[in-house]
Amino acid sequence: MGEEYLSSLPVLDSSLITTIAFVAVLVSLIITIFIIIGETGKLYSTRSKPLNLPPGSYGWPILGETLEFLGAGVDGIPEKYIKERMEKYQSPEVFKTSLMGEPVAVLCSPAGNKFLFSNENKLVTIWWPNSVRKLLGPCLATTSGDEGKQMRKMLSCFITPDAFTRLYIKTMDVVAQQHINTHWLGKEELKVFPIIKLYTFELACRLFMSLENPQQIAKLAALFNVFLKGIISVPLNFPGTRFFNAKRATIAIKKQLQTIVRNRRVALEQETASASQDLLSHLLAHPDENGKFMPESVIVNNILMLLFAGHDTSSVAITMLMKNLGQLPQTYEKVFREQRAIASSKEAGEFLQWEDIQKMKYSWNVVSETMRLSPPVIGAFREALVDFKFAGYDIPKGWKLYWSASLAHTDSSLFQENINFDPSRYERAGPIPFSYVPFGGGPRMCLGKEFARLEILIFVHNIVKRFQWDLLIPDEKVEYDPLPTPVKGLPVHLHPHKPLDVVASYVDLHSIS
Numbered sequence: 001m002g003e004e005y006l007s008s009l010p011v012l013d014s015s016l017i018t019t020i021a022f023v024a025v026l027v028s029l030i031i032t033i034f035i036i037i038g039e040t041g042k043l044y045s046t047r048s049k050p051l052n053l054p055p056g057s058y059g060w061p062i063l064g065e066t067l068e069f070l071g072a073g074v075d076g077i078p079e080k081y082i083k084e085r086m087e088k089y090q091s092p093e094v095f096k097t098s099l100m101g102e103p104v105a106v107l108c109s110p111a112g113n114k115f116l117f118s119n120e121n122k123l124v125t126i127w128w129p130n131s132v133r134k135l136l137g138p139c140l141a142t143t144s145g146d147e148g149k150q151m152r153k154m155l156s157c158f159i160t161p162d163a164f165t166r167l168y169i170k171t172m173d174v175v176a177q178q179h180i181n182t183h184w185l186g187k188e189e190l191k192v193f194p195i196i197k198l199y200t201f202e203l204a205c206r207l208f209m210s211l212e213n214p215q216q217i218a219k220l221a222a223l224f225n226v227f228l229k230g231i232i233s234v235p236l237n238f239p240g241t242r243f244f245n246a247k248r249a250t251i252a253i254k255k256q257l258q259t260i261v262r263n264r265r266v267a268l269e270q271e272t273a274s275a276s277q278d279l280l281s282h283l284l285a286h287p288d289e290n291g292k293f294m295p296e297s298v299i300v301n302n303i304l305m306l307l308f309a310g311h312d313t314s315s316v317a318i319t320m321l322m323k324n325l326g327q328l329p330q331t332y333e334k335v336f337r338e339q340r341a342i343a344s345s346k347e348a349g350e351f352l353q354w355e356d357i358q359k360m361k362y363s364w365n366v367v368s369e370t371m372r373l374s375p376p377v378i379g380a381f382r383e384a385l386v387d388f389k390f391a392g393y394d395i396p397k398g399w400k401l402y403w404s405a406s407l408a409h410t411d412s413s414l415f416q417e418n419i420n421f422d423p424s425r426y427e428r429a430g431p432i433p434f435s436y437v438p439f440g441g442g443p444r445m446c447l448g449k450e451f452a453r454l455e456i457l458i459f460v461h462n463i464v465k466r467f468q469w470d471l472l473i474p475d476e477k478v479e480y481d482p483l484p485t486p487v488k489g490l491p492v493h494l495h496p497h498k499p500l501d502v503v504a505s506y507v508d509l510h511s512i513s
Helices: 002-006 016-027 067-076 080-089 108-120 130-136 147-155 161-183 192-208 216-231 240-269 279-283 296-327 329-342 354-358 361-373 405-409 449-466
Strands: 094-099 102-107 125-126 190-191 379-384 388-390 393-395 400-404 467-471 479-480 484-488 492-498
Touching: 002 080, 067 479, 080 094, 080 190, 094 279, 102 108, 108 400, 125 479, 130 216, 130 296, 147 279, 147 296, 147 361, 161 192, 161 449, 192 216, 192 240, 192 279, 192 296, 192 449, 192 484, 216 240, 216 296, 216 393, 240 279, 240 296, 279 296, 296 449, 296 484, 329 361, 354 379, 354 449, 361 449, 379 405, 400 405, 449 467
Parallel strands: 102 400
Antiparallel strands: 094 102, 125 379, 190 492, 379 400, 388 393, 467 492, 479 484
């Protein structure tokens, strides 16, 4: 989920909105250095030939319609901004606007999604706000073209069915059980979201770089919370801004990761570490197909990106799944029965296998419906590499384009009874192509799609065997910052299953950790 997630926009807090307003006023004083746009297509450039641009409005100078766009996320309805303008301009395919100081064409249909996904690196390429590029540096998320393709190949080599069965499933099962024993067992009430974030971050650290020290993980996690607040923000580097704090946290994170990378390089040279034990070793020990090794700084950047993307979107998906299972007892019961049947087929102490994951069909349908109604990635941006036409309108080179998962997923013409939770939608043929896009699509489809599927289903398997739960705030508001986030952290009351209801398939985890 990670690559697409980075390009979605967060809700701005009051201090950041004030900062943006200040910058807008300041920039307005020097706006005369720009050429005011007419029907030219770009905000600050002119063309000799008139263009047939999509209908729409650029809003205020510099700010454009950014605050309206973000405000829909504050309201918990991110698609509202797009739907209102589709109706206003009577344009079901595309409209123009300005977001974060950039001219943007918003594509509003499955045809638009297909167009963007199928023209990656041809007509369009991935685009990120400046804050992302400045904080992450060169990595898979910020690199396109041939270099980006090589980087993707190197990373994807470690995310294969063989790696899943050989490395991931058992470790995920162990970590999930340990996490539940430590943070859930014996508790009557807890807040799901912060605890799930701890679980997914610990799992990412362990799988990507074999980091198991609880103190070191906790220190990194604290820095990541600061980093996340500024990853997509106005890149104003002075005290008090989100970006300033995020940059300081990023420097500290990269310093720790650099130490881990250098220690692992020494361990590989001394043959005290395996070249195939995790992603870090893989990147250090294996060159690309041209015989070129990834530079140390780029390895650090990619580990940072994967730690970030590998846990944050999954945390949201699991949290919203817990919310739905707490609200829908009949759905919970069906998931529980499926998982209990799988557990009953296992010997005492036996861990989940790849074949067990394939049996979790109803559970995955429930996860899929959760991601339809609460997509972890609400949308993403591309940049036009050349001038082209879409739906009869001109899209100039350099323009940004936006596609919206939340819009497609709530379209009543695409999903019958679109506001209802219905896992049966994914049986048989399922949704029409490019209408259900929680992982994006095309060459930039989320690299960790199968990783996320395993991570979520293995956690579900372990948690529903142990507990049922009630929501303490059934109507808790969900904001998009930029991911769907219960504002109170989703507090729940836990009800442990009676011993006879649970298959005793656990082992002494301390002996294998």
